[in-house]
Amino acid sequence: MTAASPNNPVDIAELLAFYASAGVDEALEDAPINRFAEVRPKQAERAPVPAAPVRESRSDRRPPPQSGPESSKAPETSAASFSLDASKIPDAPARPATAAVPDEGQVLLARQLAASASTLEELRQHMAAFDGCNLKFTAKNLVFADGNPNAELMLVGEAPGRDEDLEGLPFVGRSGRLLDRMLAAIGRDRNSAYIANVIPWRPPGNRTPTPHETEICRPFIERQIELVNPKVLINLGGPSAKTLLNTTEGILRLRGNWRVHTTASGTAIPAMPTLHPAYLLRTPAHKKLAWRDFLEVKARLRALG
Numbered sequence: 573m574t575a576a577s578p579n580n581p582v583d584i585a586e587l588l589a590f591y592a593s594a595g596v597d598e599a600l601e602d603a604p605i606n607r608f609a610e611v612r613p614k615q616a617e618r619a620p621v622p623a624a625p626v627r628e629s630r631s632d633r634r635p636p637p638q639s640g641p642e643s644s645k646a647p648e649t650s651a652a653s654f655s656l657d658a659s660k661i662p663d664a665p666a667r668p669a670t671a672a673v674p675d676e677g678q679v680l681l682a683r684q685l686a687a688s689a690s691t692l693e694e695l696r697q698h699m700a701a702f703d704g705c706n707l708k709f710t711a712k713n714l715v716f717a718d719g720n721p722n723a724e725l726m727l728v729g730e731a732p733g734r735d736e737d738l739e740g741l742p743f744v745g746r747s748g749r750l751l752d753r754m755l756a757a758i759g760r761d762r763n764s765a766y767i768a769n770v771i772p773w774r775p776p777g778n779r780t781p782t783p784h785e786t787e788i789c790r791p792f793i794e795r796q797i798e799l800v801n802p803k804v805l806i807n808l809g810g811p812s813a814k815t816l817l818n819t820t821e822g823i824l825r826l827r828g829n830w831r832v833h834t835t836a837s838g839t840a841i842p843a844m845p846t847l848h849p850a851y852l853l854r855t856p857a858h859k860k861l862a863w864r865d866f867l868e869v870k871a872r873l874r875a876l877g
């Protein structure tokens with residue numbers, strides 16, 4: 573048997589295929605970057621803050637779990653604990669808008685921006701200009717939505733993965749293909765449904781978004797739901813259900829039971845929490861549960877006319 577060579581294209585291709593199948597999809601730079609040394613832009617240089625009513629904070633969230641039915645993410649190894657001498661890390665090159673530890677002001681700013689958007693396009697523009705969520709700086713694209721904004725059915729997932737980040741569209745990877753089949757099973761597709769996520773930027777390495785990141789992004793998805801004003805909402809997975817249905821219950825208890833999502837203006841939208849397609853890919857025996865939930869949605873939409 574001959575040893576693999578770093579110069580042989582076949583060996584390189586095999587190594588890359590091995591990495592890809594092991595879930596390695598991020599290329600890191602050789603030298604570490606001290607993000608804390610980057611200069612945070614002054615408030616005046618950030619996205620403009622239009623005057624808008626400030627809504628009450630709902631800060632009763634628990635940190636999302638890492639795997640299992642609650643999460644759409646594959647389990648990942650926890651961050652290694654190591655100590656780092658920050659003075660040895662070279663400063664990052666200056667960027668126009670940079671990552672920093674987000675403060676509570678960003679939640680407030682997100683609320684004001686979201687409330688001031690009177691159309692989906694305005695909302696998309698506000699989100700694209702918003703620098704208050706650090707996930708934006710590692711993501712390639714804003715993943716705003718896909719589908720028909722006039723549809724009577726809206727589905728909300730957790731956060732984009734690698735494929736969604738590359739294309740700038742939600743649910744276009746493996747779980748998206750399963751979601752398309754689930755929609756087809758109730759006679760729908762992306763022309764008769766509207767799809768978005770709680771978090772519009774891909775968390776690096778598909779990690780679970782932090783509660784603070786979720787709080788920063790929540791006003792945007794809440795406003796998006798309000799502007800679409802669907803007859804029925806489907807919450808795909810625990811994080812979407814917990815964020816938008818004001819509950820801490822687990823998805824296996826929540827799923828299959830009608831809940832209500834209440835918009836800022838007080839509209840009550842019937843919501844069906846169900847299992848996330850990524851979870852169903854890992855746990856196919858539970859597909860029958862999601863199938864039942866989708867049939868419930870079909871019947872409710874028919875009853876609503």
Ligand code: URA
Nearest residue numbers: 729730731732742743
């Ligand atoms: N999982 C999600 O929750 N959203 C996507 O867009 C893709 C995968």
